Amino acid sequence: MSAMANESLKEDREMREEHHSGPGRYVLVWGALMVLTVVTVLTGRMHLPDYGLLLALVIATVKGGLVALFFMHLAEHKGANRLVFGTSMLFVVLLLVFTLFDFGTRFRPALAPNGTPPEWPVETGQRGKYGGLLQSPDSHP
Numbered sequence: 001m002s003a004m005a006n007e008s009l010k011e012d013r014e015m016r017e018e019h020h021s022g023p024g025r026y027v028l029v030w031g032a033l034m035v036l037t038v039v040t041v042l043t044g045r046m047h048l049p050d051y052g053l054l055l056a057l058v059i060a061t062v063k064g065g066l067v068a069l070f071f072m073h074l075a076e077h078k079g080a081n082r083l084v085f086g087t088s089m090l091f092v093v094l095l096l097v098f099t100l101f102d103f104g105t106r107f108r109p110a111l112a113p114n115g116t117p118p119e120w121p122v123e124t125g126q127r128g129k130y131g132g133l134l135q136s137p138d139s140h141p
Helices: 003-017 023-045 052-071 080-104
Strands: none
Touching (some): 023 052, 052 080
């Protein structure tokens, strides 16, 4: 018998033997999901420029983890299901971390407090379309 078939039989036996805890656990998880939803809505209405995206992604990941663990009964499973869930969560975290690192290191030009460039041309250090620096609209090549 292959290892995969053996694991399947083991999971089948564990599913028949397991006893779900009462509705109290589900009500508690549902309450946590509702609280996290309210937190998501409240923080979405605030202007959090530095960490608003990170906070929203963390809340969404926690809510998804709660749903997967308790409503999909992954917390009660053993073996391959836990390995797949753990690996999936690891890769989600890595994807989010690398995406946020990339987003956080993007070029942001410095602007004056009133939102307009302090002088023309704006010194960005980047090359224009044809290799030159930005030129003022009045200058002719």
